[in-house]
Amino acid sequence: MADALKLKLSDVSSGYGAIDVVNGVSLAIRPGEIFALMGKNGMGKTTLLKTILGFLRVGKGTIEVDGAVITDSKPAELIASGVGYAPQELPLFQDLSIRDNLRLALKGDRDLASALERVYGYFPFLKDRLAQKAGTLSGGEQKMLILARALMLRPKLLLIDEISEGLQPSVVQNIAKALRDDREKRGTTILLVEQNLDFALSVADRWAILKLGAIEDESPNGPDSRGRVLQHLKI
Numbered sequence: 001m002a003d004a005l006k007l008k009l010s011d012v013s014s015g016y017g018a019i020d021v022v023n024g025v026s027l028a029i030r031p032g033e034i035f036a037l038m039g040k041n042g043m044g045k046t047t048l049l050k051t052i053l054g055f056l057r058v059g060k061g062t063i064e065v066d067g068a069v070i071t072d073s074k075p076a077e078l079i080a081s082g083v084g085y086a087p088q089e090l091p092l093f094q095d096l097s098i099r100d101n102l103r104l105a106l107k108g109d110r111d112l113a114s115a116l117e118r119v120y121g122y123f124p125f126l127k128d129r130l131a132q133k134a135g136t137l138s139g140g141e142q143k144m145l146i147l148a149r150a151l152m153l154r155p156k157l158l159l160i161d162e163i164s165e166g167l168q169p170s171v172v173q174n175i176a177k178a179l180r181d182d183r184e185k186r187g188t189t190i191l192l193v194e195q196n197l198d199f200a201l202s203v204a205d206r207w208a209i210l211k212l213g214a215i216e217d218e219s220p221n222g223p224d225s226r227g228r229v230l231q232h233l234k235i
């Protein structure tokens, strides 16, 4: 299919109970594209990612991955089919080592060695600290471990929720480089939810603003993007 989109949302609404938090969102993300979804606190960004992943029921609309409707798919099915997720909260097994946290991303140990080598390439500190318990890593190190774990499965589509939150600039740069490299090497399509517009615009090909659950603005990343996004994020 020449025009197959990696991810397509058509008029998607979802929420909690009777309340819609996401209101009629349509988005089209091409294969190999890095797309940044930004917006103020509480506008529905995380809710939208959880809806795509099947953690929340779609009330209205359809979601397609590679042209196939996945609206009613379960999270485990989506992850098995190549959708990766780096959530905003710290989802690590705090008492397990770095190695075991990474290992648990895979179904078996067959591809473990090569997957570990790949993520060490992005975040070399992991290799030196394999036995360290995840719960004793710094906040920034835990964020890198979360992203490394999402990358273990070689996702074709990667959904990332505010990975840069609370991180020092050098770590954010490291993460930006890892995302660009992974897209470069494997053609990974990335949907990035972000508040840090400098980070988002340093990696994104296109961006959109979510306001009260709806897309308020959308554009290819260009010279006027920073000013435009800033206007939307102003208090």
Ligand SMILES: Nc1ncnc2c1ncn2[C@@H]1O[C@H](COP(=O)(O)OP(=O)(O)OP(=O)(O)O)[C@@H](O)[C@H]1O
Pocket (backbone or CB within 6 Å): 016, 021, 039, 040, 041, 042, 043, 044, 045, 046, 047, 048, 195
């Ligand atoms: N489990 C839940 N039950 C009820 N309401 C919820 C639940 N989770 C989130 N909400 C509400 O949905 C709205 C959108 O929240 P969401 O976490 O999607 O926003 P966000 O844009 O990701 O915000 P942030 O940038 O602060 O993470 C908020 O008003 C929030 O209080």
